Structures are given as structure tokens and as C-alpha cells.
Amino acid sequence: TGLITLDVGFKNTGATKSTITYLDGDLGQLYYRGYPIEQIAKKSTFTEVMYLLLEGELPTLEQLNKFEGDIKKNSLVSEEMKQILKAFPRSAHPMGVLSTLTSALTAFNPHAVNVKSEKDLYNAYTLLLGKFPVLCAWTYRLKLGLPLNYANNRLDYPHNIYQMMFRMPTEDLEIDEVFVDAINKLLILHADHEQNCSASTVRMVGSAQTGLFASISAGVSALWGPLHGGANQAVIEMLEMIKDDGGDLQKWIDKAKSKDDSFRLMGFGHRVYRNFDPRAKVIKKVADDVFSRLGVEDETLEIAKKLEEVALNDPYFIEKKLYPNVDFYSGIIYRALGIPTEMFTIMFALGRLPGWIAQWKEMRMNNEPINRPRQIYIGNPKRDYIDIDKR
Ligand code: CMC
Numbered sequence: 036t037g038l039i040t041l042d043v044g045f046k047n048t049g050a051t052k053s054t055i056t057y058l059d060g061d062l063g064q065l066y067y068r069g070y071p072i073e074q075i076a077k078k079s080t081f082t083e084v085m086y087l088l089l090e091g092e093l094p095t096l097e098q099l100n101k102f103e104g105d106i107k108k109n110s111l112v113s114e115e116m117k118q119i120l121k122a123f124p125r126s127a128h129p130m131g132v133l134s135t136l137t138s139a140l141t142a143f144n145p146h147a148v149n150v151k152s153e154k155d156l157y158n159a160y161t162l163l164l165g166k167f168p169v170l171c172a173w174t175y176r177l178k179l180g181l182p183l184n185y186a187n188n189r190l191d192y193p194h195n196i197y198q199m200m201f202r203m204p205t206e207d208l209e210i211d212e213v214f215v216d217a218i219n220k221l222l223i224l225h226a227d228h229e230q231n232c233s234a235s236t237v238r239m240v241g242s243a244q245t246g247l248f249a250s251i252s253a254g255v256s257a258l259w260g261p262l263h264g265g266a267n268q269a270v271i272e273m274l275e276m277i278k279d280d281g282g283d284l285q286k287w288i289d290k291a292k293s294k295d296d297s298f299r300l301m302g303f304g305h306r307v308y309r310n311f312d313p314r315a316k317v318i319k320k321v322a323d324d325v326f327s328r329l330g331v332e333d334e335t336l337e338i339a340k341k342l343e344e345v346a347l348n349d350p351y352f353i354e355k356k357l358y359p360n361v362d363f364y365s366g367i368i369y370r371a372l373g374i375p376t377e378m379f380t381i382m383f384a385l386g387r388l389p390g391w392i393a394q395w396k397e398m399r400m401n402n403e404p405i406n407r408p409r410q411i412y413i414g415n416p417k418r419d420y421i422d423i424d425k426r
Contacts, residue, residue, distance in 0.1 A: 109165025227390025
């Protein structure tokens, strides 16, 4: 079988060749299909970014309109899916509910499972792009015990997300443009990040020729964890804990540094970035913008800024090159926009969906083989079975 190279956590193993996202961890650079994230975040819309990631080029107006129309055509979700949703208790974590619903799409849309041509693939992923935001909004409505809303095809993607989450049955909806602008940027910033844990999961599952929806459902589960997308929830919980504890920042920094304490500074550090996460820089500006437009002050934002300053000047964080990552400020923004803490990772999933699909599509188009890592066995050598009465 040859010599096996051990790389626990795949810290230095390339799993594929990709043309989607470029990331330079030392310089803190991130490009989607060659376009720097700072330019994209400033000028683009999430729908356009979805197209760019999935099709490889920025769309013409005509291409964009067709793409948007195809997504809208797919925004109805079967009534039976509601029964699955309603079987969950309100206390269920929305990410668990979302992964179940995403997987269930396979059962309700079997025609979209066996993709054989590029056209089949396009049909499958526009179906998912149409239904996934509805499912995300439903996890929120379940949590709050509210009646479910459907997509409104007159609205674009971020406006629709807003109305599906927040519209009350008897009230006229006034769309909060601060929310829509901020969400548009946050979705763009989360849209892809090359071979991260959830994207690798999607590719791993898909490499067994499992269908798109089941593969994406696995990606949702991977994203849920606090070391990955779940960090945005964990950051807010940490900031609240620090606030309730009296706000002694040095104490928490020391805890994060201690080898005897499992506490980590959530929202800090990254597998690839050894410099500022370029997304964190943009997000910090979005946070300032949101708070000034809403005209509110938030104690946790102040704590976060001070904590960042203390950490960035601390020799431990300097030496280990630990900088704030995308999740350090995102949760603070979500909360200011009225999104409950347990929904934060759902918002991340909404943004990451096109990236997951683009990764899955690339893997399929390249006819990549099944992913199957090896191991170095360190267990017992061969031994004889012992009958139960002799153990
Ligand atoms: N607080 C304190 N120490 C840290 C932290 C932190 N947040 N992150 C890393 N370290 C230390 C770690 O203890 C280790 O020290 P030593 O070399 O002495 O053992 C060193 O820095 C390297 O860390 P690592 O855990 O080996 O690095 P990794 O690449 O395996 O982990 C990470 C990357 C993001 C999981 C980690 O930095 C972490 O746990 N951060 C907090 C959780 C977080 O914010 N996750 C979101 C990541 S970005 C968005 C996303 O992926 O979804």
C-alpha cells in the first residue's frame, strides 16, 4: 500500500485543484474567481455573487435576470415538508432542523437527485437556491412559534429573507433597509472559503456520488460546530459571559492563553489566516454602519472592540498569529438586526450555500474519485477471540 503520510486535521494536504476561491493566509487575501472580496463586498449583490461562484464569471444583466427568475420559480416548498418541520419541538436547534429539512428535499424532489448533465445540475441547484432560504426562514418561525411565510417573487433574495423571517400575518411589512444592506454584505462575505470543514464535507459526501441535497445537508451539520460556523453564536455567548462576569478582559485573555483551561477566545484564530481575516475587516465596518444607522449602542460591541485590542497587543496572540476571524463581529451585527442567537449559524449557512454547491459542482464536473483518506493503525496486533465467560 506504500508509505502513508500522516496529516491529522489535513493541515497541509491539498484535496483538489480548484478554480473557485483563492485564499492567501499570510497576506490575508481572499478572491472569488479572481475578484478581491473587498471589491465584491462593496459593489456586488448576493445574487450576482451566487452566479459568479457557480458559473465562473460575473453575469450580464440578461444572465442575471434569467438566473434570478429560475431561483424564484423554485421557491415553493411542499406542504408535507411543513409536517416534518412541525414535528420538531420549538427548543430544537435551528441548524439540526435545517439539515433535516435539506436532506428531506431529496425525498420530495427525486427528479433532481440523479444529475447526469450540466442542465440537470443547473436545475438541481436553482431548486435548492430557491427553497433553502424558505427552509431557513421556517426554522426561525418555528423557534418563535409563528405562522410560516412563503417567498414573495416580487422581491430579491435579501428582501425576501427579511419578509419570510419577520412578516406578521395581519401587518403590512415595512422592510428594514439597514437589515437588507447588512445581510447582503454578510451573505457575500460568507459565500465561499475554499476547502473549509463544511465545503470539504460536501465534497467528501458528494464524492460517493451521493445527491446534491444530501451532500449539502451534511455541510450544514459540519457548519454547526463551534470551531466552524457555530463560532458566531459562541462569540456572543462569550461576550455575554464576560459582561456578566464584570468585564475583566485580561482575566479572559489569560484563560484563553492557559494550557490548563480549555477556554479559547472565540472568533479568534484561523487554520489558514496568519494575518487579519479580510472578511473581518469588512465586517467591522458593517458593524459600525449598522449601529450608527440604527442609532443604538451595544455594550457587547464595545467589549468586543476592547477585547480585540487587548488580544492583538498580547505576546501570545502575536506570536501565534491569532487575529479576529469572520465570526468575531458577525454575531454582534445579527443580534442588532433582531436575529436570535441560535439563528446566527443559519445566516452563515444561507451565505455559504452557493459556495457549497460550487464546490460540489466542481467535484462532479472534474469526475473526482471517491474521497477516502488512509490511516496509520496503532491498535492491538492480531489476537485470538476470548469467549465471554473467560473475560
Ligand atoms: N484562543 C486561544 N488560543 C488559540 C486560539 C484561540 N481562539 N486559536 C488557536 N489558539 C492556539 C492553540 O491553542 C494552539 O496553541 P499551541 O500551538 O500552543 O498548541 C495554536 O494557537 C494553534 O491553534 P490550532 O488549534 O492548532 O489551530 P487550528 O488551525 O487547528 O484551529 C481554529 C483553527 C479556528 C479552529 C482555532 O483558531 C479556534 O479554535 N478558534 C476559535 C473558534 C473560531 O473562532 N472558529 C471560527 C473560525 S473562522 C470561520 C469558520 O471557519 O467558520
